[in-house]
Amino acid sequence: MAYLEKKGVYTNVLMAGFGGQGLMFIGKLLAYCAMKRGLNVTWIPSYGPEMRGGTANCTVVISDEPIGSPVISAPEALIVMNNPSLEAFESKLKSGGRLFVDSSLVTRKVMRKDVEVVAVPADDIAMEVGEKKAANLVMLGAYIAKTGVISKEDVAEGLRELFGAKIQFLDVNMKALEKGIQHTKT
Amino acid sequence: MEKKFMNGNEAIAEAAVQAGCRYFFGYPITPQNEIPEYMSKRMPEVGGVYLQAESEVAAIYMVFGAAGAGGRVMTSSSSPGISLKQEGISYIAAAELPCLIVNIMRGGPGLGGIQPSQSDYFQATKGGGHGDYHLLVLAPSTVQEAVELTMDAFDLADKYRNPVMLLGDGYIGQMMEPVVFEKKPSPILPAKDWTITGAKGRKANLVKTLNLDPVILEQHNLKIQHKLQEMARNEVRVEHYLTDDAEVIIAAYGTVARIAKTAIQILRKKGVRAGLIRPITLYPFPYKAFEDIASRVKKILVAEMSLGQMVEDVKLGVCGRAHVRFYGRTGGMVPSYEELVMETERLVKEAL
Amino acid sequence: MVEVSGLERVFSRPKSLLPVVTHYCPGCGHGITHRLVAEVIDELGIRERTVGVAPVGCAVLLYKYLDVDMYEAAHGRAPAIATGCKRVHPDLVVFTYQGDGDFAAIGTAESVHAAVRGERITTIFINNAIYGMTGGQMAPTTLVGQKTTTTPMGRMVERAGYPIRMSEMLATLDGAAYIARVAVSSAKYVVQAKRAIRRAFETQLKGLGYSMVEVLSHCPTDWHMTPLDATLWVEETMMKVFPLGEFKVPKELV
Numbered sequence: 001m002a003y004l005e006k007k008g009v010y011t012n013v014l015m016a017g018f019g020g021q022g023l024m025f026i027g028k029l030l031a032y033c034a035m036k037r038g039l040n041v042t043w044i045p046s047y048g049p050e051m052r053g054g055t056a057n058c059t060v061v062i063s064d065e066p067i068g069s070p071v072i073s074a075p076e077a078l079i080v081m082n083n084p085s086l087e088a089f090e091s092k093l094k095s096g097g098r099l100f101v102d103s104s105l106v107t108r109k110v111m112r113k114d115v116e117v118v119a120v121p122a123d124d125i126a127m128e129v130g131e132k133k134a135a136n137l138v139m140l141g142a143y144i145a146k147t148g149v150i151s152k153e154d155v156a157e158g159l160r161e162l163f164g165a166k167i168q169f170l171d172v173n174m175k176a177l178e179k180g181i182q183h184t185k186t
Numbered sequence: 187m188e189k190k191f192m193n194g195n196e197a198i199a200e201a202a203v204q205a206g207c208r209y210f211f212g213y214p215i216t217p218q219n220e221i222p223e224y225m226s227k228r229m230p231e232v233g234g235v236y237l238q239a240e241s242e243v244a245a246i247y248m249v250f251g252a253a254g255a256g257g258r259v260m261t262s263s264s265s266p267g268i269s270l271k272q273e274g275i276s277y278i279a280a281a282e283l284p285c286l287i288v289n290i291m292r293g294g295p296g297l298g299g300i301q302p303s304q305s306d307y308f309q310a311t312k313g314g315g316h317g318d319y320h321l322l323v324l325a326p327s328t329v330q331e332a333v334e335l336t337m338d339a340f341d342l343a344d345k346y347r348n349p350v351m352l353l354g355d356g357y358i359g360q361m362m363e364p365v366v367f368e369k370k371p372s373p374i375l376p377a378k379d380w381t382i383t384g385a386k387g388r389k390a391n392l393v394k395t396l397n398l399d400p401v402i403l404e405q406h407n408l409k410i411q412h413k414l415q416e417m418a419r420n421e422v423r424v425e426h427y428l429t430d431d432a433e434v435i436i437a438a439y440g441t442v443a444r445i446a447k448t449a450i451q452i453l454r455k456k457g458v459r460a461g462l463i464r465p466i467t468l469y470p471f472p473y474k475a476f477e478d479i480a481s482r483v484k485k486i487l488v489a490e491m492s493l494g495q496m497v498e499d500v501k502l503g504v505c506g507r508a509h510v511r512f513y514g515r516t517g518g519m520v521p522s523y524e525e526l527v528m529e530t531e532r533l534v535k536e537a538l
Numbered sequence: 539m540v541e542v543s544g545l546e547r548v549f550s551r552p553k554s555l556l557p558v559v560t561h562y563c564p565g566c567g568h569g570i571t572h573r574l575v576a577e578v579i580d581e582l583g584i585r586e587r588t589v590g591v592a593p594v595g596c597a598v599l600l601y602k603y604l605d606v607d608m609y610e611a612a613h614g615r616a617p618a619i620a621t622g623c624k625r626v627h628p629d630l631v632v633f634t635y636q637g638d639g640d641f642a643a644i645g646t647a648e649s650v651h652a653a654v655r656g657e658r659i660t661t662i663f664i665n666n667a668i669y670g671m672t673g674g675q676m677a678p679t680t681l682v683g684q685k686t687t688t689t690p691m692g693r694m695v696e697r698a699g700y701p702i703r704m705s706e707m708l709a710t711l712d713g714a715a716y717i718a719r720v721a722v723s724s725a726k727y728v729v730q731a732k733r734a735i736r737r738a739f740e741t742q743l744k745g746l747g748y749s750m751v752e753v754l755s756h757c758p759t760d761w762h763m764t765p766l767d768a769t770l771w772v773e774e775t776m777m778k779v780f781p782l783g784e785f786k787v788p789k790e791l792v
Contacts, residue, residue, distance in 0.1 A: 251622020
């Protein structure tokens with residue numbers, strides 16, 4: 001959908017995985033940081049019973065103009081952290097879009113040939129930094145490294161504001177984010 | 187002003203608090219639970235009352251009691267819960283009690299689902315409960331607008347002594363967006379000398395809905411009707427988006443109106459001059475906007491998350507002078523901008 | 539009126555009771571109960587801060603008889619409306635005046651949960667074992683075997699179950715502070731009834747929780763009895779199923 005592309009900033013991403021993997025959180029974090037940079041943002045969750053254990057997803061739209069549809073049929077980027085999410089959303093990704101896959105958990109083969117696949121062993125990397133739950137930040141690191149929508153510093157500031165006093169969470173999450181960025185750049 | 191990043195439900199709750207709402211009575215139901223949850227924490231901070239009622243029925247009558255006592259009061263629910271409240275809403279309208287009722291709509295009928303829907307349009311705008319009355323119905327399409335309309339809602343309710351409904355689909359409640367809270371000063375509102383405060387140094391007040399004498403009841407209903415006509419003169423709100431040169435109009439409200447805006451951008455890049463008319467007040471409905479547009483645009487697509495409810499009001503406004511087509515998804519399905527593009531193109535190509 | 543010197547006026551209309559003729563049938567228990575409520579309001583000196591809530595039922599027109607701020611309420615919803623009012627004005631004295639269909643059938647959830655919350659309101663619950671306003675249909679408190687227009691052969695348990703004992707039920711709830719059942723069928727019982735109504739209001743004034751007085755009342759019209767027979771039926775038949783007494787009294791009032 002080239003006609004949706006604008007001269008200014010406009011992007012969107014759909015993130016999906018199991019409830020509890022923290023995709024809703026990194027979606028909110030991404031939107032929050034973009035808002036802090038003066039951009040318009042929308043964040044829409046899937047909601048309901050599937051949030052407990054099943055597949056959860058959210059859509060983030062970022063733009064320097066007022067946002068029309070917060071619901072995106074063919075996202076420009078997709079972050080998936082489990083097999084069911086890849087199965088559910090692979091076909092929806094826009095042609096030429098980016099597919100970020102947590103390769104520690106997603107064993108299913110990507111079928112699309114017209115998209116850029118960014119495979120990140122996020123759970124393994126998270127284990128390395130000492131917090132398995134930080135795999136979501138690894139994926140966010142990969143996403144911002146590729147898209148440049150927001151910077152590492154933006155995320156750091158956003159995390160500081162959201163975590164406040166709980167510095168130990170801040171450090172480990174920042175480490176995970178950096179690893180995600182490094183992995184994707186190299 | 188500081189921008190906050192909040193979901194629609196929490197933003198509505200905070201807006202209500204900032205508008206002076208101090209009494210909240212509700213009952214949990216998805217997808218509006220963030221409103222009571224937020225209120226349960228926030229109300230005690232501002233010296234207000236949060237009460238989780240035993241049912242939606244009890245909650246709406248607690249609203250009746252609190253509004254009758256002069257409190258700034260609200261309740262919130264979602265479609266099935268709003269159905270349960272309808273009896274009380276009729277009584278509240280009859281007793282002319284100001285209050286805010288929030289409906290974050292989900293798919294019906296029956297228990298239905300929990301995904302976004304707009305299928306309570308008829309219920310909200312045409313009555314819902316029994317008797318001759320209407321709610322003033324406000325339909326936001328962004329979180330920011332939900333905040334502004336919530337703040338206005340309390341003043342409007344007081345101004346007309348009429349219940350106001352904020353009608354949003356599930357996405358309006360669940361979506362997070364940046365939002366700024368800025369309460370406009372309230373207009374001068376009529377004195378609440380009719381409220382239940384204890385008959386100290388005055389004649390006893392009475393809040394009632396029973397009028398056994400049909401002559402009296404007719405007079406009462408005409409008085410309510412007169413207020414509704416006043417509202418229709420003063421309170422209609424509608425957004426026009428790229429309508430000046432439009433050859434085709436999409437009519438939509440709430441989340442669907444936003445999806446339509448994206449569809450219109452796509453259509454314009456493809457050379458179709460599409461525009462949007464977005465009713466913000468669903469009651470009173472902006473009939474005039476459609477009456478006017480029908481004099482120069484002959485094709486109108488009404489898009490809803492329902493099987494065709496607002497379309498009837500659009501047709502009333504157009505009054506046969508333009509072709510009105512309907513496109514809707516139901517049961518929690520959300521129309522995509524591609525679908526709206528396709529439907530609009532099809533309508534444009536059709537010979538009338 | 540001729541004033542005779544040397545005599546003391548010992549009986550007059552309570553100030554809170556308006557000087558009007560009521561719509562009640564001859565021999566009805568509502569008038570007596572209205573008067574008792576008005577006397578208690580006068581004696582406690584709370585007329586200017588008392589609020590009544592009267593829902594659908596024979597007493598829906600209570601607002602015509604009591605000189606206090608009032609709500610006329612939907613069927614069954616008086617405790618919810620009273621709750622809304624009390625939460626806005628905690629200093630007001632709020633009471634509901636409900637019949638058996640209202641309090642024990644259509645409004646059972648509201649009744650029970652007002653007590654569950656320990657809502658600082660008072661309920662005067664008129665139990666006359668019949669739907670009076672609508673013309674004599676079965677009430678939730680209709681006795682087994684009692685004939686009504688919807689139990690023409692008498693209430694049969696296989697079809698319509700058993701009468702509900704609200705006082706006993708509500709007394710089990712921690713939020714209920716004062717629960718009593720009284721009657722107004724004779725002078726002795728009227729005196730007891732007034733004492734209970736007073737204690738119920740005192741319970742609210744002291745902020746001790748929910749209070750309720752169940753009044754066994756007589757309905758000669760829908761029972762198809764003379765007023766005298768109706769009062770006897772209360773005492774000889776109803777009281778066997780609905781025993782009088784105080785089921786719960788807060789220690790602060792003992």
